[in-house]
Amino acid sequence: MNELIDEISKFTIGIDEVGRGCLSGPVVACSILLKKTILTDPRHLQIVDSKTLSIIKREKLAHFIKQHSVFNFGLSSVSEIEKNNILIATKIAMLRSFNNFYKFDSPVKIDGPKFFELTKKTEFIINGDKKSRVIAAASIVAKSFRDQLMNRLSKKFPQYNWKNNKGYGTKEHIKMIEKFGVTKYHRKTFEPIKSMQLNNTR
Helix, strand or coil: CHHHHHHHHCCCEEEEEECCCCCECCEEEEEEEECHHHHHCHHHHHCCCHHHCCHHHHHHHHHHHHHCEEEEEEEECHHHHHHCCHHHHHHHHHHHHHCCCHHHCCCEEEECCCCCCCCCCEEEECCHHHHCHHHHHHHHHHHHHHHHHHHHHHHHCHHHCHHHHCCCCCHHHHHHHHHHCECCCECCCCCCHHHCCCCCEC
16 A cells, blocks of 8 residues: 555556466556546555456446556557567567656656666566556556457458457467467467468468
8 A cells, every 4th residue: 555655656667567478469568557546435445456356346347447547558469469579579568668758757666577677767667566556557457458359350351369369379279279370469489389380370
C-alpha cells in the first residue's frame, strides 16, 4: 500500500511486456501511469502479477486500472521478432509504448534485468511485477490487450486454439502446428517450430 502511494506521488511509470515466450503472435508492451484516484477504490489492493490472476479477475482489474491511468501499448510484430531477435523486439515494443511518456520526466520501473537504456530515471527490476504495483498494473493491462488480440486471430485460425493457449507452446498447439503447418503469425525461428519440417505457410 505505502509503496503504491509512493509510486503514484512520484508519478512513476511502469512498463511490462507479455508474449515473449509464445510461438505465435506479437510481443506487447504497456507503459502506464496510475492516477491518484485509484487509491480511493479498495480494488487497487488486488493489483498483483498478472500471471497469478484468473482470466475473469484479470479482465475486471484491467478495466478498473484503465479507468484510473494513462497508458499506451507498443507492439513488435512476428516479422520484427524474426528479423531481429526476441530481446530486440521486446525493446522495440517497450520504446513504442513509452513514446508518449517522455514529456513526463518521471521515474520509470521496468520488469526484468537491464538490457537497454531508456531514461536516467529508469530502474530495471527482476521479478518487478511481483515487487512493484505500477509494473503489476502494466502487466495486467498488457496481458488483457494481447489476449484480446489473440482471441481475434483465433477466429481466423481456429484450429490452433489461440483463444485458449494465446499462442504459447502447449502440447495441443504444437500438435496442431505439426498437422496444419504454420501461419504468418507463427514465429518460425522459435523451437520447436524451427526444427520441424514444415512447408506450408498460411
